[in-house]
Amino acid sequence: MFPSNKRVLEKDNPSSNEDQHKPYRDHGNDVEPFDNLYFDFASPPYRNMLKGENLQLEDQKHKKDSPFASLRIVKDFASRSRKLNGERIHIPSSNNESRESNDKKLSTIERIRIAGLHFIETYSSNLDEMSNPSQLFPVLSAELADEAKDIDLLLNLLVSADKTSLKQFADASKLIDLCTKRSSIEGTTVERLVYYFSEAIREKINRETGKDTSEGVESMRMFDLQKALMSVDASILAFHQKVPLSPVCQFTAMHTILENVGNAQHIHVIDLEIRTGMQYTVMMQAIASRTEWRLKHLKITAICTRSKSKIKDTCHNLAEFAHSMNIPFSYNIVMVADMLDFNIDILELDRHERVAVYSAISLSSLIVKPNRLEHLMREIRKINPCIMIVTEVEANHTSLEFVDRFISALFFYGALFDSLSICLANDELNRKVGEAIYFAYPIRNIVSAEGDDRTIRHVGIDVWRAFFARFRMSEVELSGESLNEAKLLINSFDCGNLCSLHVDGRCFRVTWNDVPIFSVSAWKFV
Numbered sequence: 001m002f003p004s005n006k007r008v009l010e011k012d013n014p015s016s017n018e019d020q021h022k023p024y025r026d027h028g029n030d031v032e033p034f035d036n037l038y039f040d041f042a043s044p045p046y047r048n049m050l051k052g053e054n055l056q057l058e059d060q061k062h063k064k065d066s067p068f069a070s071l072r073i074v075k076d077f078a079s080r081s082r083k084l085n086g087e088r089i090h091i092p093s094s095n096n097e098s099r100e101s102n103d104k105k106l107s108t109i110e111r112i113r114i115a116g117l118h119f120i121e122t123y124s125s126n127l128d129e130m131s132n133p134s135q136l137f138p139v140l141s142a143e144l145a146d147e148a149k150d151i152d153l154l155l156n157l158l159v160s161a162d163k164t165s166l167k168q169f170a171d172a173s174k175l176i177d178l179c180t181k182r183s184s185i186e187g188t189t190v191e192r193l194v195y196y197f198s199e200a201i202r203e204k205i206n207r208e209t210g211k212d213t214s215e216g217v218e219s220m221r222m223f224d225l226q227k228a229l230m231s232v233d234a235s236i237l238a239f240h241q242k243v244p245l246s247p248v249c250q251f252t253a254m255h256t257i258l259e260n261v262g263n264a265q266h267i268h269v270i271d272l273e274i275r276t277g278m279q280y281t282v283m284m285q286a287i288a289s290r291t292e293w294r295l296k297h298l299k300i301t302a303i304c305t306r307s308k309s310k311i312k313d314t315c316h317n318l319a320e321f322a323h324s325m326n327i328p329f330s331y332n333i334v335m336v337a338d339m340l341d342f343n344i345d346i347l348e349l350d351r352h353e354r355v356a357v358y359s360a361i362s363l364s365s366l367i368v369k370p371n372r373l374e375h376l377m378r379e380i381r382k383i384n385p386c387i388m389i390v391t392e393v394e395a396n397h398t399s400l401e402f403v404d405r406f407i408s409a410l411f412f413y414g415a416l417f418d419s420l421s422i423c424l425a426n427d428e429l430n431r432k433v434g435e436a437i438y439f440a441y442p443i444r445n446i447v448s449a450e451g452d453d454r455t456i457r458h459v460g461i462d463v464w465r466a467f468f469a470r471f472r473m474s475e476v477e478l479s480g481e482s483l484n485e486a487k488l489l490i491n492s493f494d495c496g497n498l499c500s501l502h503v504d505g506r507c508f509r510v511t512w513n514d515v516p517i518f519s520v521s522a523w524k525f526v
Contacts, residue, residue: 106147107498108189108418109513112411114147115154150190153182157194157410160201165403169205176202185432189421193414196440197406200447204402207448235433236276243423244493245517248486248501248510249360250279252520253389255482257356258286260387260522264354265296270347270383272376273362274302277314281321288325298322301332301347308335339372344382357388363464364392367457377471381525387476388523393458394509394516397446409446413439415515423495461507461519468523476522477506 106114160175176198183195205211240247261267269280280300287295300318304311315331322329336342349355357380366373380388395412399405416439424431445456465475483501486508490496502509507521 107513108193108414108421109411109515111147111150111190112154112414115151115158116407118151119155119158150188153179153190153194157197157201160198161403161406164201164204164208165401165406167208169209172201172205176205185436189417192435193410193417196413196435196443197410197447200444201406203444204448207450233276235430235437238424238427238430239420239434240276240278242427242493242495243419244490244496244499245419245510245512248489248499249391249518249520251282251489252478252482252486252508253358253360253391254279254283254286255485256389256476256478256520256522257358257387258283259479259482260476261354261356263293265294266299266350266353267295267297268299268301268349268353268355270301270303270355270357270385272303272357272359273365274300274304274311274314275360277318279358279360280318284318284322284325284327284329287327295327297328297330299330299332299353301334303334303336303342305336305339308333339366339369340375342376343379347383349383355383355385357383357385359388360391361393363390364458365455367398367459368452368455377468381471381473384525386524388473388525389520390464390523391518391520392461392464394460394519395458396460397456397458402447406447409443411515412517413443415512415517419495419498419512422498423493460516461504461509461521464519464521465505472526473523474526475506476524478508478520478522483508 156175157179160172160179163169163172163175179194179198180202183191183198185192185195187195257269269283277300284298287293287298300315302311302315311333315333319329319331332348334342334346336346363373363376366376393412396408397405397412399408417435420431420434424434442456445454449455468475483503486501490499490501493499498513500511500514502511502516504519507519509516510518510520
């Protein structure tokens with residue numbers, strides 16, 4: 001491993017040739033308090049983004065006095081999927097056989113939409129018919145016979161969510177019992193999805209009624225989790241190799257960083273949550289392929305608040321990979337017990353470096369701690385990186401209204417369950433690990449928790465744009481070359497036909513079956 005430069009940034013005397021490190025001086029109230037923006041997630045800018053242009057609310061019975069008025073968001077999603085703002089780039093699959101197979105049946109998302117629309121159209125006339133909840137809804141058309149079981153199950157889940165929002169816990173519990181009996185982690189994609197959401201609603205009911213929630217949590221552990229935990233690293237690799245959603249984000253981020261550092265001889269990437277570090281193998285391969293550019297040093301600073309030994313292993317593996325590619329490399333792990341301890345002086349910056357900041361699903365983890373998020377952004381502004389790349393979940397999981405939050409999560413995780421079902425169709429263990437380890441807790445937290453206990457919070461790119469503007473950050477347009485390369489990457493996956501890119505202003509949004517999953521955006525400080 002190549003030695004790391006230990007020289008700290010000379011804040012008061014930056015190099016005239018390397019002015020990217022000119023320190024930002026925060027004079028009092030240059031940036032407004034973070035909480036003024038962030039505690040109104042139901043504000044018109046975000047709501048308008050969710051509403052489809054073609055949505056017509058012709059039925060006056062669905063006004064606010066209706067007990068299911070909040071479920072109009074289902075229609076919003078249906079309209080949103082038909083007409084998205086921005087340019088839609090559809091990537092045809094290289095696996096035509098898979099495409100033909102998928103066309104023969106409704107996707108998980110289509111089943112959710114159908115269930116939601118049937119709920120809206122028929123539920124009002126059946127509010128009190130709890131004696132046989134499985135017969136609340138009309139028989140579906142013959143061509144949907146194979147999917148009718150899943151759609152009926154989803155209908156009951158929607159009713160249970162609505163009953164829970166009305167605090168009609170006895171009725172909601174009956175429906176949850178029915179959903180649990182008809183679903184499991186061994187069933188169809190919809191049955192597995194309904195199982196996890198049913199358990200989340202059960203936990204919410206227990207929280208609301210003061211019952212012990214441990215039983216509900218334990219009941220979700222229906223296969224050998226010890227074996228699953230031992231397989232986590234293998235599962236992450238399987239996701240990366242077979243599911244295009246995360247790799248296309250990582251590739252776009254690394255490609256954009258290299259475009260913005262130019263031919264700098266010293267590159268320093270500050271990663272706010274490095275995780276597996278797979279993204280840097282992409283960067284190193286790109287660096288090694290540029291024979292006309294002689295890089296003298298690549299340094300990665302990994303910021304961590306936990307699991308330092310795991311991050312050390314990640315960085316060590318990256319050092320070995322860099323050595324195999326003949327790339328001068330060093331890393332620095334910066335452990336901060338609290339993000340309020342993060343500051344420019346602990347980063348070992350050098351005035352000769354071109355510095356980039358990479359944030360992948362890390363800023364949203366601080367939404368519940370707005371003072372820490374604001375502090376972090378102020379310190380990053382002092383660094384004044386040449387580029388900051390932000391990848392975030394493109395969903396609204398912050399609404400104070402339970403049903404809105406529930407429906408948003410149902411579509412989002414429905415798309416993710418669908419992606420694992422298709423992309424890992426022949427890899428049962430890794431699919432189970434993905435659903436039980438990575439999806440179960442966020443679903444439970446988003447659905448069942450309130451207040452500070454609800455730590456899983458995501459907002460869309462429009463909200464992040466409003467937030468970043470307060471730190472005088474300017475969005476940088478992602479290049480056409482990045483777009484073209486990302487298209488080729490998606491097309492290389494067998495299930496790539498279901499993954500699409502959308503250009504939203506200057507950023508990219510990655511979707512699965514037309515449901516937004518991630519956004520990738522680039523920023524500079526002005």
